Amino acid sequence: MHKDLEEYADKLPLKLLQEIEESCPAGKLKKVAKKVFEEYTIARIDAGEAVGLISAESIGEPGTQMTLNTFHYAGVAEMNVTMGLPRIIEILDGRKSIATPSMEIFLKSPHNKGKDVKELALQIKETKLGELVSEYGMNIVDLKIDVKLNVDRLKEFDIAPAVVAKAVEKGMGADASVKLEGDSLTLKLKEKEDNRGLNALYRLKEKCKDVFVKGIKGVRQVLPVKRKDEYLIITFGSNLKKVFELDFVDTERTTTNDIYEISEVLGVEAARQAIIDEVFRVIETQGLDVDIRHIMLVADTMTASGEIKGITRYGVVSEKASVLARASFETPIKHVINAALKGETDLLNSVVENVMLNQTVPVGTGLPALITKKGK
Amino acid sequence: MAEVYVNGKFAGLVDNAPDFVQRVRQDRRSGVLSSEVNVYYDSVIDQIHVEGSRGRCRRPLIVVKDGMPALTERHVKQLQKGELSWSDLVAQGVIEFLDAGEEENALVAFSDQEVTPEHTHLEISPLAMLGVVTGLIPYGDYIQSARLIIGSRNLKQSIGMYATNFPLRMDMDVNLLHYPQTPLVTSMMHELSDYDAHPSGQNIIVAIMSYKGYNMEDAVIINRGSIERGFGRSTYFRPAVTEELRYSGGLMDTIGMPDKDVKGYKSERDYRLLEDDGIVHPEAKVKEEDVIIGKTSPPRFLSNLEEYSLASNIRRESSVSLRHGEEGVVDFVALTENEEGNKLVQVRIRDQRVPEIGDKFVSRHGQKGVVGLIVPEANMPFTASGVVPDLLFSPHGIPSRMTISHLIELVAGKTAALGGRMVDGTIFSGEPEEQIRKELAALGFNERGTETMYNGITGEMYEAKIYIGNMYYLKLKHMVANKIHSRARGPIQLLTRQPTEGRAKEGGLRLGEMEKDTFVAHGASLLLKERFDSDRTIVPVCEGCGVIAIHDTLKDKRYCPICGENVEISDIEISYAFKLILDEFKSLGVYPRLVLKNKY
Ligand SMILES: [Zn+2]
Numbered sequence: 005m006h007k008d009l010e011e012y013a014d015k016l017p018l019k020l021l022q023e024i025e026e027s028c029p030a031g032k033l034k035k036v037a038k039k040v041f042e043e044y045t046i047a048r049i050d051a052g053e054a055v056g057l058i059s060a061e062s063i064g065e066p067g068t069q070m071t072l073n074t075f076h077y078a079g080v081a082e083m084n085v086t087m088g089l090p091r092i093i094e095i096l097d098g099r100k101s102i103a104t105p106s107m108e109i110f111l112k113s114p115h116n117k118g119k120d121v122k123e124l125a126l127q128i129k130e131t132k133l134g135e136l137v138s139e140y141g142m143n144i145v146d147l148k149i150d151v152k153l154n155v156d157r158l159k160e161f162d163i164a165p166a167v168v169a170k171a172v173e174k175g176m177g178a179d180a181s182v183k184l185e186g187d188s189l190t191l192k193l194k195e196k197e198d199n200r201g202l203n204a205l206y207r208l209k210e211k212c213k214d215v216f217v218k219g220i221k222g223v224r225q226v227l228p229v230k231r232k233d234e235y236l237i238i239t240f241g242s243n244l245k246k247v248f249e250l251d252f253v254d255t256e257r258t259t260t261n262d263i264y265e266i267s268e269v270l271g272v273e274a275a276r277q278a279i280i281d282e283v284f285r286v287i288e289t290q291g292l293d294v295d296i297r298h299i300m301l302v303a304d305t306m307t308a309s310g311e312i313k314g315i316t317r318y319g320v321v322s323e324k325a326s327v328l329a330r331a332s333f334e335t336p337i338k339h340v341i342n343a344a345l346k347g348e349t350d351l352l353n354s355v356v357e358n359v360m361l362n363q364t365v366p367v368g369t370g371l372p373a374l375i376t377k378k379g380k
Numbered sequence: 381m382a383e384v385y386v387n388g389k390f391a392g393l394v395d396n397a398p399d400f401v402q403r404v405r406q407d408r409r410s411g412v413l414s415s416e417v418n419v420y421y422d423s424v425i426d427q428i429h430v431e432g433s434r435g436r437c438r439r440p441l442i443v444v445k446d447g448m449p450a451l452t453e454r455h456v457k458q459l460q461k462g463e464l465s466w467s468d469l470v471a472q473g474v475i476e477f478l479d480a481g482e483e484e485n486a487l488v489a490f491s492d493q494e495v496t497p498e499h500t501h502l503e504i505s506p507l508a509m510l511g512v513v514t515g516l517i518p519y520g521d522y523i524q525s526a527r528l529i530i531g532s533r534n535l536k537q538s539i540g541m542y543a544t545n546f547p548l549r550m551d552m553d554v555n556l557l558h559y560p561q562t563p564l565v566t567s568m569m570h571e572l573s574d575y576d577a578h579p580s581g582q583n584i585i586v587a588i589m590s591y592k593g594y595n596m597e598d599a600v601i602i603n604r605g606s607i608e609r610g611f612g613r614s615t616y617f618r619p620a621v622t623e624e625l626r627y628s629g630g631l632m633d634t635i636g637m638p639d640k641d642v643k644g645y646k647s648e649r650d651y652r653l654l655e656d657d658g659i660v661h662p663e664a665k666v667k668e669e670d671v672i673i674g675k676t677s678p679p680r681f682l683s684n685l686e687e688y689s690l691a692s693n694i695r696r697e698s699s700v701s702l703r704h705g706e707e708g709v710v711d712f713v714a715l716t717e718n719e720e721g722n723k724l725v726q727v728r729i730r731d732q733r734v735p736e737i738g739d740k741f742v743s744r745h746g747q748k749g750v751v752g753l754i755v756p757e758a759n760m761p762f763t764a765s766g767v768v769p770d771l772l773f774s775p776h777g778i779p780s781r782m783t784i785s786h787l788i789e790l791v792a793g794k795t796a797a798l799g800g801r802m803v804d805g806t807i808f809s810g811e812p813e814e815q816i817r818k819e820l821a822a823l824g825f826n827e828r829g830t831e832t833m834y835n836g837i838t839g840e841m842y843e844a845k846i847y848i849g850n851m852y853y854l855k856l857k858h859m860v861a862n863k864i865h866s867r868a869r870g871p872i873q874l875l876t877r878q879p880t881e882g883r884a885k886e887g888g889l890r891l892g893e894m895e896k897d898t899f900v901a902h903g904a905s906l907l908l909k910e911r912f913d914s915d916r917t918i919v920p921v922c923e924g925c926g927v928i929a930i931h932d933t934l935k936d937k938r939y940c941p942i943c944g945e946n947v948e949i950s951d952i953e954i955s956y957a958f959k960l961i962l963d964e965f966k967s968l969g970v971y972p973r974l975v976l977k978n979k980y
Contacts, residue, residue, distance in 0.1 A: 292821015362955035
């Protein structure tokens with residue numbers, strides 16, 4: 005670092021200092037840094053500002069103007085992504101399973117040029133036996149099912165009948181034996197105490213439809229799209245870990261909208277960023293203007309404990325230090341009794357408790373105090 | 381195989397559903413089945429529903445057969461001669477009532493010119509699609525349907541002649557319009573519903589213009605001269621009722637002038653209007669808190685302690701007095717007895733309501749507004765011929781609401797007033813606007829309904845031509861006099877020591893959760909504390925055990941219920957609600973311990 009900037013080393017963020025050093029002539033560094041420091045000090049939030057409440061109001065008020073809205077991908081049936089208020093609620097509640105998980109899979113060069121993108125997409129897509137079958141024949145006498153495979157489909161998905169047979173054998177396990185003849189499979193029911201007769205055969209038929217053959221589990225739909233001048237794959241259904249294992253995937257840019265998956269695969273810091281990005285995207289597409297710092301604060305609160313906690317009575321509210329604050333939220337008797345069992349102390353450090361007691365709340369004008377020393 | 385349900389219960393299966401349904405309808409028209417039976421076939425789910433249950437909304441339609449309405453010229457002639465009646469037509473299967481279900485199977489023609497062989501029914505009159513109240517709105521075919529509904533809802537709240545025997549009745553909360561008039565622009569429904577006998581509005585002159593901004597946000601400006609001539613004047617009636625209740629042990633209430641030594645005796649002034657029987661005399665002017673009916677009740681349940689005290693054996697005062705903020709004149713006193721034979725006294729109070737700022741007025745098109753200013757007649761704008769409008773309506777109320785019928789009524793009303801006749805504004809069949817304009821032009825006025833007007837204060841001519849004409853306006857029952865409320869100090873609740881709620885109890889205006897948040901967001905911590913000071917209390921707290929201590933004011937001694945007297949006791953200031961919650965914690969078996977420490 006330039007010596008003129010050294011005095012600001014612990015006063016300004018490193019990024020700012022670097023920017024100053026890069027973009028200013030060496031002689032003016034000191035002057036610029038001084039001015040930057042002034043502006044930076046002004047822009048900083050003051051001590052005692054009720055940031056949490058302002059964030060809550062700043063996100064909550066535009067929220068009342070949001071419309072219910074799902075985002076549809078043109079050309080693909082049954083492929084839409086939850087947007088609008090339901091999506092925001094989903095994220096901030098910290099739901100484990102979201103309504104429409106979806107990934108954006110970026111590809112490494114040269115795959116992103118679009119030549120083999122369709123094949124790659126099909127390779128990712130979760131394929132079940134049901135999609136590859138043209139006909140089922142039920143043999144009630146021998147308790148057998150003849151499954152005729154769809155040859156065109158197999159070709160399209162680039163799967164050999166033998167591979168299918170192997171997958172089915174694995175999927176059926178102890179329920180049935182599998183035999184491959186040409187392009188048709190024969191499933192014979194293995195009779196057991198509780199597993200015989202016509203009903204068992206029906207159950208077997210329904211079960212074999214769901215046998216996983218190929219692809220990545222959870223990725224129900226794939227859609228190759230062109231964005232700017234590269235091709236990428238948008239999926240319906242998400243499985244980040246498995247997708248990252250594929251060698252043609254650009255793991256640096258590939259994302260999912262499932263915050264928990266990001267947290268598991270990439271860690272909480274990534275999850276925090278994902279919360280910010282996802283919430284901000286919804287607010288942006290609704291044409292609303294919310295300062296990103298409000299969302300950052302919410303994301304920070306949600307992830308501060310090292311794992312994702314929703315803004316609900318089970319999540320961050322249960323973490324509140326104040327017994328009275330927790331009791332004022334929901335089920336007061338439960339909270340009070342539990343606190344009494346543990347012998348908790350409420351230090352009255354936050355806003356709600358002090359409103360209840362009619363004491364000054366520790367924000368704004370409630371913070372500073374004058375102390376006078378009595379003379380003798 | 382269609383499933384058949386009778387009144388929602390499964391009854392069986394039929395092979396040919398359309399044929400079955402047709403046969404049921406045929407039987408109904410020929411009188412084999414009751415005319416109240418309806419049937420419909422849902423082809424999607426292949427179900428037939430035969431309904432004869434009560435509570436279905438049904439409406440009459442003319443039956444159409446092979447493209448020909450069943451109602452013929454002959455029927456109409458017979459009807460006019462009185463040889464046929466409505467029920468005859470229903471019995472002959474000329475007219476039938478359809479419910480919501482059967483309407484799904486019907487194709488209804490709007491007018492007889494439109495009838496084709498596919499049609500099953502014909503509208504008797506487009507007016508029959510609407511209810512009685514909606515049918516009263518003139519030119520309803522020139523208005524958004526949503527506004528039409530709002531208009532008919534407002535009509536129901538208008539003040540009029542609610543019952544012609546009103547002087548004999550003891551209704552709760554009723555209003556009566558003085559000088560009600562029949563509208564100049566009518567509809568067929570006015571005649572059908574005998575609207576002349578109980579009108580609920582007045583014909584006034586309306587100019588669509590702004591005036592000093594006092595009619596923004598839907599407000600209206602009213603001419604003081606019009607009010608003085610009787611526009612929008614009404615009377616509000618409210619009865620005060622009480623009875624002599626009987627209690628166990630032969631005790632009972634007594635209506636009469638309370639003795640001075642009863643418990644809760646008010647000041648002598650409050651009883652000044654009562655006569656010997658303890659009831660006010662008619663035509664007495666009463667103000668808030670004045671006693672209307674004097675009454676005393678036997679003492680309440682006595683606790684063991686009170687039983688021996690002398691004071692408790694005295695009867696207590698339970699008179700009926702005028703509520704807070706009310707006034708009026710005693711109109712009518714009725715003495716009678718109720719079903720159990722107890723003496724019942726009813727006193728009707730009447731209060732004349734002259735329009736004031738804040739009263740609500742509405743045209744018949746859902747264009748409601750509150751009075752924003754009452755202007756002396758001399759200051760009102762006037763036309764070249766010297767006409768002064770009674771009401772000024774803001775032009776901004778029109779574009780977004782698209783209530784064109786409001787504008788048409790204005791010219792139609794003007795034509796009616798100038799031509800000395802009524803204008804028919806029945807929905808879908810009213811007199812055409814074009815014709816009305818022509819007539820207006822023939823009467824020597826601008827056919828657009830606009831006139832040159834002059835500023836009432838300066839006398840200057842307005843550059844713009846003002847749209848002015850006659851309209852029928854209604855006064856709504858929402859009047860400020862019944863709603864106005866404010867409080868600086870007043871009663872508090874016994875349990876929480878917080879202000880009471882609601883106008884009737886002279887309550888406070890709540891500063892709620894979200895309003896509190898705005899104080900916090902501004903960092904106005906001390907202001908917030910001050911706002912929530914209403915239940916502030918100072919309590920002594922034992923520093924030894926943290927429990928609220930006792931201050932015996934008689935002996936001027938403080939002691940802790942646990943630690944006794946030899947302990948440090950300090951006063952703290954908290955909200956009474958918090959003291960209450962501490963007590964509630966104790967009742968839960970939780971020991972809330974206050975640890976005191978100096979804040980600074
Ligand atoms: Zn104590």
